[in-house]
Amino acid sequence: MFLYSKKLVYPINIKKKDLRMAKYLITQFGGPNGELSAALRYFSQKFTMPDNKGRALLNDIATEELSHVEMICTMIHQLTKDASIKELEEAGLGPYYTEHGVSLYPTDTFGNPFTASYFAVTGDTLANLSEDMAAEEKARATYEALIRQTNDEDIVGPLLFLRQREIVHFNRFKELYDYYKERM
Amino acid sequence: MFLYSKKLVYPINIKKKDLRMAKYLITQFGGPNGELSAALRYFSQKFTMPDNKGRALLNDIATEELSHVEMICTMIHQLTKDASIKELEEAGLGPYYTEHGVSLYPTDTFGNPFTASYFAVTGDTLANLSEDMAAEEKARATYEALIRQTNDEDIVGPLLFLRQREIVHFNRFKELYDYYKERM
């Protein structure tokens, strides 16, 4: 079962409204390479990992990614919460306002709703772990793009943290991949 | 942040392989009225609830629904894990085997991958809570259909528990709806 603690994994404290960046960040909530996509991928795969070692790793990282979903959402909420309609329209978020106001909804940067088609769960452990390693590389690449799109240290800090976690996860998945590869 | 505890919210202990029921249950993982759809709906909405009371309720129920996702997945895993290809094919799960083996993947009963199009987050508190009440009624209805589709007490027990939780959630959302309705 999942439990919730009010503390964020990493502190988010954005002082400057920035609708432009909110528009890009949303993909790490509901886009193909985002945190929700990662969390659901690992959570779904864990049930058929061959042993406790595999199940535990997948479960740990899935849970961590859920906490990253919350970080991303908190960032977007802080970036947008006081925006006026006029400001939203000027930032190209008029269409978003009509649909969602300034609420959070999981899409990519184009407004495509999140879909499980973004990830795969096969019946093969090595294929699943390859998928996971690729997911981590793609998430890293997306964070690097986002970091290049802003200079605000309050945004860059959490993004650097999240990027770093993707690299750690990649390495953990790589180790597990190698571990199973030897044994199969 | 989210934490994970190994204990399930409600014990799952299915002794009899049942591929037919697995095929139907999967919609409560990845279908329109399922637990994942509910969890993401409430989690997304919580950020713009007008006060702590609203945020807390949405957050609590979202977290509980995540734990229900795990219950559903555990049930499906227990129902399918030892199935042979022949058994899967006879139960009409040959197509599922090709794609996923006996792994878990979030779809409805037809194999449509989960999509966020199943739920809405508007900029309006009352509209969001109406959406949530409807979601709970639809989940209840789906559990009732599933209960009518089986006689296995090991399946019926958890489904009755889950159905009961949907009714509790409906009432909590109704109270919150009424609370905000008065104040707006």
Next chain:
Amino acid sequence: MFLYSKKLVYPINIKKKDLRMAKYLITQFGGPNGELSAALRYFSQKFTMPDNKGRALLNDIATEELSHVEMICTMIHQLTKDASIKELEEAGLGPYYTEHGVSLYPTDTFGNPFTASYFAVTGDTLANLSEDMAAEEKARATYEALIRQTNDEDIVGPLLFLRQREIVHFNRFKELYDYYKERM
């Protein structure tokens, strides 16, 4: 069977081209909370309502929502019909022009094509009516957002009318919900 009368339910007479508003209004044609979504939801549900009272109400409102689809389309057409390519591009409708010229096509404000995933039809009367009540609240909320996005009285007038109808429909569905609730 359906018949068509040239008269609109409410007169539409927009004198000022406004591409910005056309871009937002389109969601009430093909978006999740729009009139087409509502019409198809009620039309689909009517066949399994338990009695004539339910079937008649669902059918009446479905038919009325179809007429509202026409109102929305007429508004968008009047707002866009004389626009030049240059004007469309300046309003961010260059992509729309490439795909559709100034023709009508059912999408939300992001350009996502209409999908039936936006609505649900379960085998349960109360769940269906909850879904319908939520739909009316979400449509009301979307109209209120749109009304806040414009000052043009020729647009506001029809939107106020449509918003008012959603409230009436909500009440009708609520009555029917209560009526069946007592009897089940």
Next chain:
Amino acid sequence: MFLYSKKLVYPINIKKKDLRMAKYLITQFGGPNGELSAALRYFSQKFTMPDNKGRALLNDIATEELSHVEMICTMIHQLTKDASIKELEEAGLGPYYTEHGVSLYPTDTFGNPFTASYFAVTGDTLANLSEDMAAEEKARATYEALIRQTNDEDIVGPLLFLRQREIVHFNRFKELYDYYKERM
């Protein structure tokens, strides 16, 4: 505006429950070549037809197709309404029961929800009318497949009527295409 009359365009009077055929017929409700797809295609296109002649034809056929949607739904409802869970499961409709009971929901025969991606509205009159002619040919082909899939005269009768209407519509669209081709 649209009005509703209780009379069906063509009488539907199916005496024999047939879940197998219901499963195939549903595509003419919510599938790519179905009546809903046709109705929305023509309705959407009518607003930018170059003259009254074009607008009137598109509007007439759109309205007629809406009445055909109702015919198809009535057929499916008559074929399924008294089915037991056991019968539904034996006919491969167990998954449908979990999601929808015996209610109507617009999908193709695989359970894919209806999407507007099935049809196109460009800014070009001749392209739109070509699209419409193709739609009528595809609907005709689907009706012919369905007719080959049954021997029940109560089903074949309405399908032959609907097939015949598609041929009439094709010819009407062809005439309009030729008319505009000459003048452009």
Next chain:
Amino acid sequence: MFLYSKKLVYPINIKKKDLRMAKYLITQFGGPNGELSAALRYFSQKFTMPDNKGRALLNDIATEELSHVEMICTMIHQLTKDASIKELEEAGLGPYYTEHGVSLYPTDTFGNPFTASYFAVTGDTLANLSEDMAAEEKARATYEALIRQTNDEDIVGPLLFLRQREIVHFNRFKELYDYYKERM
């Protein structure tokens, strides 16, 4: 089997970066009326054409359309390859940068990923050829829209060539349609 030759079907030599046009052109890669949609439609249909004449024509045009996909991609690549983040953002391509950098990805102008729902393959030769004729008209219409959206001769030249090919294909499909119509 398919073979690749480095030579393009028609030379692409765009000297001026133009992000605005890249944004529109992409639909001819991954949009409903684009070259990929055409190539897959004809390729899929060829297997059940009634004779060699039909199979050969479908196969030839499918292969040619694949080469047109490459032309479109080459155009977009030349229009975007040296763009800075700042330029991309000013052209409204900030969201695209977050997801894809300046890489190619098959979508329409709104960012909807390519889907096979854009085309149909029925079991009926005449319906399939009608679909193909409509596809060619829609592609022609889209090229004409694109040509109206630019003055750059380096873009207009290849677009005129591609538009001309659609007309040739339309005529070839029309001949084949007439040929089979007589014989069926």
Next chain:
Amino acid sequence: MFLYSKKLVYPINIKKKDLRMAKYLITQFGGPNGELSAALRYFSQKFTMPDNKGRALLNDIATEELSHVEMICTMIHQLTKDASIKELEEAGLGPYYTEHGVSLYPTDTFGNPFTASYFAVTGDTLANLSEDMAAEEKARATYEALIRQTNDEDIVGPLLFLRQREIVHFNRFKELYDYYKERM
């Protein structure tokens, strides 16, 4: 540009109709881990590979995967071409017949139309090559599932060939990944 040669990459000569296997094989045409998904992924990515070495490899494998699409389609066509409606229905392909007759249409085993959401193209070379390596592993896993689902040597032969090619491609992508990793 692409050229076509009548010769298949590997001979397909299936002597026994087998609708069950056709139903599973189709995912290697239009499913998430199929040949079309692979071909489009590599083709899309090639334009922004950093040098000729990368572009050439991506282009070669994309072209080869297109030829594999043709192999898969040829297999399905040979497995189904003479099937009667009765045989199709008994094999659970009645729904497919209604929509497509025995024609080819790119879906997964559940009937979900192909979507580009199955693959990713980021602006990062290493992320793209990770995605490609994962794709090859997933395709390999799917071929292994399919091989376990049949005993027909005429089917197993080509599947073993295709599986082997995925392993070769994986290794080629791995080499390229390592090559760029060192240099970045």
